[in-house]
Amino acid sequence: MPDQLITHLRHVDLAVPDLSRQQDFFTNAWGLSAEHSDTGIAFLAAEGSPEQYVVRLREAADKRIDLIAFGAGSPSDVDALAGRLAVAGVTLVTEPGTMTTPGGGYGFRFFDNEGRTIEISAEVAVRRHRRIEAGEHVPVRLSHVVVNSANPEETRAFYEKHLGFRLSDILMHPRMGEMMWFLRINAWHHSLAVARGPHPSLHHASFELRGLDEYLRGTGKLLRAGVEKIWGPGRHLAGNNTFSYFLDPHGNTVEYTTELELVDEDAWHPHLYDFSDPAVSDQWGTANAMDEFVARKSFNDPDRGLFVAPPV
Structure with missing residues (x-):
């Protein structure tokens, strides 16, 4: 590595x-x-x-x-x-x-x-930013990005071999095998994850909120505004972070989260979690079930930008 x-x-x-x-x-x-x-x-x-x-x-x-x-x-x-x-x-x-x-x-x-x-x-210039105050339900930072891959084992290996990403945890299913790999580049449990999917695409982009109260306030604001929620609110086991997944106007999944786990790099050993156990997907049991509807939305449309660099 x-x-x-x-x-x-x-x-x-x-x-x-x-x-x-x-x-x-x-x-x-x-x-x-x-x-x-x-x-x-x-x-x-x-x-x-x-x-x-x-x-x-x-x-x-x-x-x-x-x-x-x-x-x-x-x-x-x-x-x-x-x-x-x-x-x-x-x-x-x-x-x-x-x-x-x-x-x-x-x-x-x-x-x-x-x-x-x-x-x-x-050496990108630092933006003038501020402390998010209690009760403010706006994103603090971009937490992580998850991509769908038609060849996830190869994609995981690429990021580990060439870029120094480290494996934090794996999700698996008894019938489908290993399904998602959580990769980190610092102490945060994951900055990138790779999901097995039918085609390369964006699975979701996740945004960290200040804390549990702000996360729930933000989730509630979006629900009241009629933004389509596909999964949540709940708390994952891998990463121990909260989740509320919504769809943006173009069908991309975006997530509100908080309390993503910080790992001890010297002591951490990756887990293999069976997500057929409902407590793996959602420790709280408050989210709607992970079903085919949620999975289809997360597959997203095939990415039209593969091997075509953006013009800017």
Whole structure:
């Protein structure tokens, strides 16, 4: 396994046909703040996060993941990662260099094994952010991103071998075998997870709220606003985090969560959890059952952006 040069998750970038409707959802319903926006593109920040933005939206004919971005410790770490990927035969979309997105920095992009565009950057300017106060039900940060994979074992191996991700836990089913792998790049239980699915796509993007009260207030606000909930509220066993899953206007699943587990890196051993046990999916027993409807929604539409780099 390579050195742990990646430090954290920065943002997830989505392309959608109806930018104004998507932006309205993420700002007025979901609680992000629009900054640095321009014609055909919007950069959305979380009030409690030092990242310049946690979601980027771009107007396009095809719905797709534009890219998933991670931070590195220094420009030399960026160069080291790019060099290792190139030697391993991974396609670099851009060579390491000065970035023109908000906050600048130094970074590069590449295609992962299934064709998703991944960005690694360092020295991005810190955004002026603030402490989220008690009762404020707005996202503090982007917690994690989960992707569907048609070849999840290979995808897991790619991120472990080339990028230094570590396995935290696995979900399995007696009939279907291993189904989801939780991968971490720091002490958070997972920043990325890989789910077995019929095609590569976004499974969900998850946003951390301040605490349990704020998580439930946020969940309730969305329910009162008529946003479609597909699963929750509840508490997972893997990661020990709460969950409420909703659909955005383009059918992407987005999650409110809180209290994601921080693991002791020296003592942690991955668990193999059987999610046919209802307590694995939801320790509280408050969420609706994980059924075929929830699974179908989580499969999402096939990603139209594989091995096609976003224009910006």
